[in-house]
Amino acid sequence: MEQGRERGTPGTGPDGTEATARRPAGRLRRGLLAALVAAAVAVPLAGAAGPQAPAPPPARLAPPAVAGLDATYAAHRANAAEAARTAADHGYRDRAATERALAARQLLYFDGRGAGLVTEVLGDLAHADRVAVLVPGSDTGIDTYDRFRATAVALHQRLTREAPTGVRTAVVAWLGYETPGTVSPSVATTGRAEEAAPELRALVSDVRSVAAPRARVSLLCHSYGSVVCARAAAGLDVDDLVLLGSPGTGADTAADLRTRARVWATRGAGDWVGHVPHLDATLFGTTVGFGTDPVSEGYGARVFAAGDGGHSDYFAPGSPSLANLTRIVLGHTQEVTR
Numbered sequence: 223m224e225q226g227r228e229r230g231t232p233g234t235g236p237d238g239t240e241a242t243a244r245r246p247a248g249r250l251r252r253g254l255l256a257a258l259v260a261a262a263v264a265v266p267l268a269g270a271a272g273p274q275a276p277a278p279p280p281a282r283l284a285p286p287a288v289a290g291l292d293a294t295y296a297a298h299r300a301n302a303a304e305a306a307r308t309a310a311d312h313g314y315r316d317r318a319a320t321e322r323a324l325a326a327r328q329l330l331y332f333d334g335r336g337a338g339l340v341t342e343v344l345g346d347l348a349h350a351d352r353v354a355v356l357v358p359g360s361d362t363g364i365d366t367y368d369r370f371r372a373t374a375v376a377l378h379q380r381l382t383r384e385a386p387t388g389v390r391t392a393v394v395a396w397l398g399y400e401t402p403g404t405v406s407p408s409v410a411t412t413g414r415a416e417e418a419a420p421e422l423r424a425l426v427s428d429v430r431s432v433a434a435p436r437a438r439v440s441l442l443c444h445s446y447g448s449v450v451c452a453r454a455a456a457g458l459d460v461d462d463l464v465l466l467g468s469p470g471t472g473a474d475t476a477a478d479l480r481t482r483a484r485v486w487a488t489r490g491a492g493d494w495v496g497h498v499p500h501l502d503a504t505l506f507g508t509t510v511g512f513g514t515d516p517v518s519e520g521y522g523a524r525v526f527a528a529g530d531g532g533h534s535d536y537f538a539p540g541s542p543s544l545a546n547l548t549r550i551v552l553g554h555t556q557e558v559t560r
Contacts, residue, residue, distance in 0.1 A: 277334030298329035305334030338364030345392030359445030373537035470512025490531035
């Protein structure tokens with residue numbers, strides 16, 4: 223499909239003017255609207271941009287393996303501790319406090335430079351039969367990491383309670399890409415997602431190499447994170463791909479993602495993304511907007527209930543969305559409510 227073009231057959235308007243003569247202006251209007259709409263996707267998620275604290279480069283390690291997983295965690299914890307000391311020495315007290323907390327956790331990766339990158343594991347990944355990988359949306363970095371981590375904690379706690387006897391679970395909170403900023407042009411395009419896709423593929427490969435054989439892996443993608451997951455989806459070795467509060471994926475249909483995974487989508491009744499026009503258009507040589515609504519019938523995803531929650535409530539304890547996400551991750555797909 224040509225981007226920015228209305229579906230249908232060209233014709234004439236009431237005044238006899240060919241419809242094609244009016245399309246350039248219409249495309250521009252739709253492109254501008256798409257840019258504004260996509261920028262709005264980031265605003266409720268964002269805080270102000272955090273300080274750019276100095277930090278050491280990340281630890282250079284071989285890809286994680288079961289035998290060396292503890293050593294991997296230890297190396298990245300040490301790097302986070304060093305980053306905390308560096309941040310404190312330069313007066314970045316809030317950043318230092320966050321990094322000190324991270325230095326006590328299971329870090330599969332850590333890079334304190336700039337906005338920061340973190341991959342944290344909750345649970346015993348080396349023996350997990352069910353693994354959820356969480357991909358965040360806009361304006362997520364070390365300075366806002368606790369908000370993202372809270373979603374992983376909520377899911378991990380519920381998985382631990384509801385997993386059948388003998389089934390072990392883990393959650394991977396993957397802040398593995400530079401998320402677009404609230405007011406940056408990148409928030410309206412798939413550019414950051416294209417850059418992030420190879421990193422997400424590598425992360426899933428690492429998870430597969432460490433987790434239990436034939437583990438079930440689910441990818442849970444929130445807001446702009448759904449664009450990242452869509453760009454990485456083709457050939458990705460995951461069992462489920464879940465789009466939460468998605469502004470669109472840049473694909474017209476779930477089939478266009480070219481994934482073997484079951485594709486799920488949901489949106490809370492209180493999520494303002496439901497009022498966003500799902501557009502894409504070519505503007506100055508760049509495609510802006512993310513196209514088809516993933517919860518629409520035409521997209522073809524398995525749509526499930528999320529209750530009355532808003533854009534940041536998909537992992538809220540006690541919510542229908544968290545209950546359904548737990549069922550998806552555990553493989554209890556017949557129990558997912560629609």
